[in-house]
Amino acid sequence: MKKFAVVAAMATALLGSTAVNAADVEVIHWWTSGGEQAAVSVFAREFDALGEDKWVDTAIAGGENARSATLQRTLGGDPPGAAQFNISRQFEELAEAGLLLDLTPLATEEGWKDFIRPAAILNVCEFEGKIYCVPVNIHSWQWAWASVPAFEKAGVELPKNLDDFIAAAPKLQEAGIIPFAIGGEAWQIGGAMGVVMLSQLGKEGHEAIYKDRNLDVAGGPEVKHAIEIFKSLKGLTDEGSANRTWNDTTNLVIQDQAALQIMGDWARGEFAVAGEKPGVDYACIAGPAEQPYLDTGGDIFLFPKQDDPAVEAAQLKMASMMVNPQVQALFNNAKGSLPVRDDVDMSLADDCMKVGLEILKDPDHVIQGAGIYLTQDSIGQLDDLWAEAWANPDLSVEEIQQRFVDIIASAE
Known part of the structure; x- marks a missing residue:
């Protein structure tokens, strides 16, 4: 399988011809239970495997606590590289203040609107016509x-x-x-x-x-x-x-x-x-x-703007990695959620994921x-x-x- 070839090209195109170095990307999330830690480890492992950039894990127990920390740090000028939020409008304050990385060029190049479904979960990431987050799963209570x-x-x-x-x-x-x-x-x-x-x-x-x-x-x-x-x-x-x-x-x-x-x-x-x-x-x-x-609830990741072009290039790689079909299957199988795309490798899905995917059809x-x-x-x-x-x-x-x-x- 081609592995994230588009991402390197996109990062180069978006950042111009200036060479960038490897970067650490701090990621704030609230996944602290055993199953949640296993799932977020998939993201960390797959991101680290892309090259020299490194996932730096900051787990904060409780969704409200983690979101508050992200808001306070970003508004205070010390933003993390990425942060988990729910599929919601919780991040709009940051988008309105111009503090989030615009993912629209990446989403357009990779065709997110063609494969992320249902459309409503990507629509949540749009603010004033631009995409500022990436949905990573579909969670259901039922x-x-x-x-x-x-x-x-x-x-x-x-x-x-x-x-x-x-x-x-x-x-x-x-x-x-x-x-x-x-x-x-x-x-x-x-x-x-x-x-x-x-x-x-x-x-x-x-x-x-x-x-x-x-x-x-x-x-x-x-x-x-x-x-x-x-x-x-x-x-x-x-x-x-x-x-x-x-x-x-x-x-x-x-x-x-x-x-x-x-x-x-x-x-x-x-x-x-x-x-x-x-x-x-x-x-x-x-x-x-x-x-x-x-x-169709679930989780999204957003990427606060950074001064370092190396971090920005790594953020784009991370966003792309999160919706890669193989990573989607591995991550969601560990998390218990359903993938945001329906072309995942079903050999990696367990019976419960298959039941959920059939209902979503x-x-x-x-x-x-x-x-x-x-x-x-x-x-x-x-x-x-x-x-x-x-x-x-x-x-x-x-x-x-x-x-x-x-x-x-x-x-x-």
Whole structure:
């Protein structure tokens, strides 16, 4: 396979005829769990293999902390060479201030718009007609992760949907297995509830509520049943869930102590690091529903402007490397996410990645997350509602649903 030949030519063309030397590129990110570290190591290894330039790793726990550090340093005149952000408009302050490297010439030369899909994730990188970041993956929340040995021990089949799972839960409990594993952090609870809601609403109902603000659907039977499932799941958790991290929770499934966890596809990286095999040691259940849908969140990298032309040349090499088809397959297989291009080497993809890629082929089964339609304030109100409903068993289904309707009615 031709390896990044375009990049060297692009770097030379963009920087003129001036010779440049090797450079260190500091990269800020928040990938600190075992699976995340394995994934970011793919990027570091592949970048270092391009030549004398070096990836300098700066891992900062917590996305908000890492983004804040990037903003403060870049605005303060001490920018890193590259930084991870979410697929969002979080970086626009830097673009507006003229502090980011314009990747448009590179993206045009390599045809990013021809192979990055869905188009919406590259559109996020555009500001005033120029491209300032590179999407590296597609993350979706809509997955359940099941311990195959746990279900076998209990003598029940893997569930096809959440109603099946709840029906099987008593046998799991009788076998000494935690039926439902979750951590007590608000984002884990809110994320799980979003998955439960979508599993009952489907794409049409999801858009009716979050995009169109349809209060009849928000107050309808599908939402009611989603809340009933949500309350049932709380009764299937263990006492240690209160302050547990997501990856420690995933480890309960890996150790066959818990039967099932609802978590985004980044959990797959933890199974990979543990040497677990999909279909043998664990199952990835899309949806979890018989007609699964996936949203298209994920991560981007941006490149703050540098005074050193050698660093700028290395930044362009790094951006190109991140969307190379082989690197996309290797990185996303380790990360648990899906590649941003559909021409990756499928021999490098595991069974769970293949399931996700098949779903993405059908645009009718791809959705935009609620955060695309609602302001952060409205999302925060929903997160607060689900956290309170999780913590307070005395809140009735009817009261929870009415408060949900009220939030949607006033959402911006």
